[in-house]
Amino acid sequence: MRLSLITIKRRPDSDDVSRRETLLEGAELRVGRGADVDVNLPDVNVAYHHASLTEGSEGLVLTAVGGSVIEVNGSPVEKVVMAAGVTARIGMYELQGENAPDHADRAIALSKLDIEDVVVSELPQQIAESLPSRRRLSWLAVIAVIALFVAWPLFDIMQRQAPDPNEIIVKGMTPQTEASLASSQQAIRTAEAPMASAAGYSPMEAAWLSGPMSRAHAGLAEDCSACHVRPFEMTTNESCLSCHAEVDQHGDVGTHPILALDNFRCAACHKEHVGGDAPIERASTVCTDCHLNLKTMSPDTTLLNVGDFGKEHPQFRPTLVTGVENIDGVLTPLTVRAPVDAQYPLKEVSGLNFPHNVHLNEKGVRGLGRASDKTWDMGCNSCHVAEADGSLMRPIEMERDCGYCHELTFKADNIDVLRELPHAKPTQVSEIIHDYYSARVLEGGVKVPGAPEGARRRPGTKLSDEDRAQSLEWASQQAENELKGIMETRLCGDCHIAAADVEKDARGRTIWRVEGALLQRHWMPKSFFEHGPHFAMDCVSCHEATKSKESSDVLMPGIEICQDCHLGEQAGDTTASSECLACHDFHIDDYGPMSPDHGAAMTVRRSAAERIEIKREATQ
Amino acid sequence: MSAHTSFLAHERFRWFKRSAWLCLITIVAYSAYAPVGGRNGGTWVGYGLGTIGLLLILWLSWLGVKKRGFSGGSHTIRGWTSAHVYLGLSLTIIATLHTGFEFGWNVHTLAYTLMMLVILSGGFGVFAYLRYPAKMSENLIGQSASALKKEMQDLDIRIARLTQRLPDSFAEAARMSLDQTKIGGGFMALLSGSSKKCGSAKAVALASSQAETLTDSAQQTSATEMVASLSRKAEIASRLRRDLSYKAIMDIWLWLHVPLTLGLIASLGAHVFIVFYYW
Structure with a gap:
């Protein structure tokens, strides 16, 4: 068999095609990678002896050798008749049957596939190719933050009823009784879970809290608008006073107008969202800011300057x-x-x-x-x-604290009856003593030496007017003597200074004055x-x-005794508490409420509440 | 200053000094001011620190964008990078003082956390840019990656040619080398730069073992040459993979740094909005 092998070459970047013919002779022509085969296909995917070309009955036959693969129309075959137009692929090469020219029995064209024809998959060289784009991730982060932490809570807030910004709300805070005060203080001390609140906020609103609420305001924790009435406006004193209507002034506003603290916010001293028992600033700087040099604030003050308790507090002035x-x-x-x-x-x-x-x-x-x-x-x-x-x-109290030993009893010389005398009532004491002696002489049978006839007579016998006057005169004398002893030495005089008035009363009795204890x-x-x-x-x-x-x-x-333990704030936390608030209140009783309007509103509200209570009791 | 000065040492640590001063001033301001209710972001010093922090973050983000746009003058890029790094680091102090050490499960601490993560990822970026460029040139032995790739292609042709004189088992090795010598690929492949599955390395083993069975001296010569070529190819592939892995490490932090920065700016906006909404 003579085979015309036409090698087709395409020039790069051009449609020019060159055809070079080689004549091969033999019964079987070997095709493969090997250097010594008849049709050399230099490709590692091609076996050394990949296939053979032989003359068959139907024409030129290409047969795979030793399990090699020949592809025809994309599917592997072992044998193919290379009629004109039939294309077989081995590795990167294509063999195509052609009509034989005159000088050969068979013809076949050989061409190498272009790079483009072979699917070359270039692997990614940068992580950017396998990761989502940074721009997309950035947008995702922005949208996630805005949606979760702004839009969601804001939507929840907008859904709720906004309070009327111009209304001063006096909230329903029950007037404090001894019991309620004790229980609220107990709640603060025991640091139990916050009180339940009516208004609840959505989970994402919680993410707006800048810090934990104090335990005193734990009940307000989920009602932001209780204090933050209007958006983008600092919390106002009205909000605070709507509950704390009766908080007292710091001093007499009449004589010291500066103490009205008109330009101060409650929140300047009472910082919320920092946890703790109550939003009360205990550091003394709150006080010493002014009290360290009070004359500059109020030139005519009589108060002394105060600094740190350890060193700059004046001596106690009882x-x-x-x-x-x-x-x-x-x-x-x-x-x-x-x-x-x-x-x-x-x-x-x-x-x-x-x-x-x-x-x-x-x-x-x-x-x-x-x-x-x-x-x-x-x-x-x-x-x-x-x-x-x-x-x-x-x-x-005399009766309770002194009376067990210092009994106020009166016992006459010759009788066994003890008589209790009242404390702090000298006139009554005088009456009791006089009555006793008068009664005794009128009864008769008095055996005291020196007593008049009338008094000594047998009880039950008649008393003449003359004897009666004489006996009463004697009894009065006895009583006056007894009273002098009681008042000046034995009972009252033991602890008090007692003195007889110069004047006597209408009945001629001594008026005793006992100085009361102050x-x-x-x-x-x-x-x-x-x-x-x-x-x-x-x-x-x-x-x-x-x-x-x-x-x-x-x-x-003196202050030195206290300073043994209360070393002052500057001495650190290890000593006994030394801040101003350990011994002094800022809001002082009796100076009137910080806000008269609120105080009045609260009073009105309370009296209304009391009226309702009374009505309720009446109907029950 | 030589061109080799690190961006950290730019202009004799100019930005380090400026940032250090900034930190010192803020620490002094923080320590000196003891307001009622304790130190936190809601005091005047707190507002001041917050404003400085916010402006710094915005400016540094803008620098990050701007830096990519600089076309000429390594000097300028180096300066801006230096400023970006040191001022960014100073934020750890300024923002921490702004918080007054009050943290919680809220949007405010979220902003702080995002900022710290941005700084942390940026810190990794600094580390990578200090460490890997030298390693990269060391790895490529002063050659360019494209030159090595060209050499690999030449080796492929040579290997293919050598197989023409050798039995099929060598073609198998050559095919293994051709098909399975992967450079690049997925995220993990790029990042690890591992050569464990390298086809060329396996081909070396296969070809070496086959070479011992050859008897023909001409074939033995070809086999020896092929083993050498495959070894060289395996080495180049390994270096190219490592090169890509270094590049990946130098890139990877940006996937945290950039999106987290945008998240940070959004949460900062939310933080400021919320703080003044509920003033």
Whole structure:
């Protein structure tokens, strides 16, 4: 067989085609990669001896050798008749049957496929090709943030009823009673879960909170508009006062207009969204900003400058009672403020004769009256007991605190009957004593030496007018004598100063004046003190009662005693609290509400609420 | 200054010094001002720090956009990059002071977190740009990637030619090398730059083992040459893969840095809006 092999070459970038003919001779012509085969196809995908061309009955036959693959029309075949127009593919080469020319038996064209014809898949060389575009991701991030954190919550807010911006709302805050106050303070102390609130916000609104609400306002946590009334406007004092209508002024606004704090926002001191018990700033700078140099704020103030408690707080100036004045028929204690001074101990007029040292005698105190059976070991708490709230000591009451020993009983010489005398009522005492003696002489049978006939007569016998007058005269004399003893030495005079008036009353009896006790209840009324937290301390470590002989001694400690533990704010957190608010209030009782309008509105609301309650009670 | 000065050392650390001053001033302002209610973003110093932070973030983002647009002058690009890096780092202090160390599950802390992530990814970018350019030129032994690719193509032709004198098992090795020597590919392939599955490396093993069975000396010579060519190809492929992996590492952080920056700007807008909506 003579085979005409026409090698077709295309020039790059041109349609020119060159055909080169080679004549091959043999019964079987080998096709393959091998250098020594008849039709050389230099391609690694082609086997060394890939196929053979032989003369068959139908014409030129191309047969695959040893399992090699020949592709015809895209499908693998083992054998193909290479008639004119039939194309077979081996590797990167194409063989196409052609009509044989005269000088050959068969003809076949060989061509190499162009690069474009072979599917070359270039792999991605940059991660950009396998990742989503950064631009798209950026848009996604922007849209996600805006949709989740702005649009969603804002939509929820818009859905709700917006409050009328011009309305001053007095919210339904129940007037505080002892019980409600205690329970709310309890809630603050125990740090329980926030109170449930009526208005709830959507989950994404929670993401707007810049910080946790204080426990005092926990109930408002989900009602942002309770304080943030209008968008893009700072919270107003009206919002605060709508609940806290009766918060008191800092001082007398009449004499010190600056104290109205007109240009201050409540929120300047009361910072919310920082957690804690209540939005109350405890740092003393809030106070010392002005009080460190108060004259610059208010030139005519009588208050002393105050700085850090450890170093810059003035000495305590207890308010002392110096006497009593009758002002328009009202007895008013006269007071004066004087600083504690170790060299010049403070004295005040109490009207009482009470030596602390006698009552606190280490060897014990001899009992009186019904308590005279033994010697009593007395302590401070035998008389002084703290109030239930743990702050001040309850006021001393004679009957309760002194009366067990200092019994006010009257017992005449020769009778066994004890008579109770009332405390603080000298006129009644006088009546009782006179009545007793008068009754005794009118009864008769008095065996006291020196008693007149009428008084000594047998009981039940008649009394002549003359004897009667004589006996009553004698009884009155006895009573006056007895009263003098009671008033001046035995009972009243034991503790009080008692004096007889120069004038006598219409019946000729002596009028006794017993000086009442003026016990100061609150020596430092501009501050508060709590005995409760100081329970572990001895009373005498602050109040030097064991050495006090006079009732005029003022047993209030100086500031140095407090400063032993309360070292000042600058000393750090490890010491006892030393900030101003530990002992002083900012909003001071009795100066009136910060906002009269709100105070009035609250009063109206309360009285309305009370009327409703009364009506409810009446209908029940 | 030589052209080799790192952008970090630009103009004798000019931007480092400026950023350090900025940080120092903000720290002093923060420490000196002790307002009622404690230090946080709602005080005057807090507003000031927030404004500085916001303006810095916007300017740095703009720099990031602008930087890509600079056509000429490496000096300028270096300067801007230096400013971008140091001012960006100073934000960690300015924004942290702005928060007053108050964090929570809210949009405000979201903005802060996004900012820190942007800075962190940028930090990785700085690390990559300091570390990998040197590694890249070391890896390519001073040649360009395209020259190596050209060499690989030449090797392919040579290998194909050599198979004409060798048995089919060598063609199998050549095909393996041709088909399975993949450079580039998917995300993980690019990033890892691994040559474990390299067809050329496998082909080297196959051709070497086959070469031992040959008896014809001419074929042995061809086989030796083929093994050498395949080895060289495997080495080039491995270097090209590593080259792409370095490029991928130098690119990958941008997929965090850029979208997170846009997310940050959006959340900053939300932060400012919300803070003043509920003032």
